[in-house]
Amino acid sequence: MKNKKFILLITFIILLGLTIIYISTNAFDKFVCSSNDKIDEKQIQITNLNKDTMGTIEENNPEQENKKINYSKIKLPEPVYSSNTSVEEALSKRKSIRDFQKKPLSIENISQILWAAQGITDKGKNKRTAPSAGALYPLEIYILIGNVKEIESGIYKYKPHQHEIVLIAAGDKRGDLAKYCAQPEAIQTAPITLVFAAVYERTSVKYGQRAERYVHIEVGHASQNVCLQVISLNLGTVTIGAFQDSYVKKTVQMLQEEDPLYVMPIGYSR
């Protein structure tokens, strides 16, 4: 009888110990990962599926120089931090462009534009090119690539900390998106289109009802950065707010908690 009780006690202690270890590991994970750094598991699954069906190229192979990189994760080149265009010149030249050439963009263009939108400026302090209420960073940026020299067409998501894009869905989806937005010709023709999304929850945990206002202000900051950056790259854009939310969300394959806010086709002005 005594033995039985002893075994039960030991089993209970072991189970309790295992439960504590499990809970503390999960809590630690949650503590060290900021909400916007978490891996989007659903999306990574999609990416891995696509990876299997997409080949890779050997870099530095002259015969394949003109082929596109089609890795499921693409590390973007370092952005440049100076140019011959002053802020004043970019401001004075900014205007909406809705008519684009079919000329392709480069991977350097993509790097620069995404960095301007939400890139990291101070790695130690986790600061970005656009201000964010409470440094909670509710914005996510999707990029529809349809005509970029080095990158396969597809829907990608920008990862600011890694300065890379992750494939969400392969193939040219510009036509699909265009169906649900104002200025469909612009989206259909422009080599790339940015779709800004927001996770309101990241800001509302701290700011409650005021979060909606803050998130909308933030997408204005980020999109204005892009408006000015594209001038410096000799490109043009238009900020599109008129679209069917649920269809855009579905087409871009956003996560449940993300909502689309702004659409920006970008390319060379005609």
Ligand SMILES: Cc1cc2nc3c(=O)[nH]c(=O)nc-3n(C[C@H](O)[C@H](O)[C@H](O)COP(=O)(O)O)c2cc1C
């Ligand atoms: C919140 C917002 C939403 C907009 N939505 C659209 C849109 O759906 N379609 C469009 O062609 N332009 C849109 N625009 C661009 C405006 O039409 C444009 O900025 C305005 O006509 C002034 O012209 P400009 O940008 O050339 O100075 C939007 C601008 C803002 C600020």
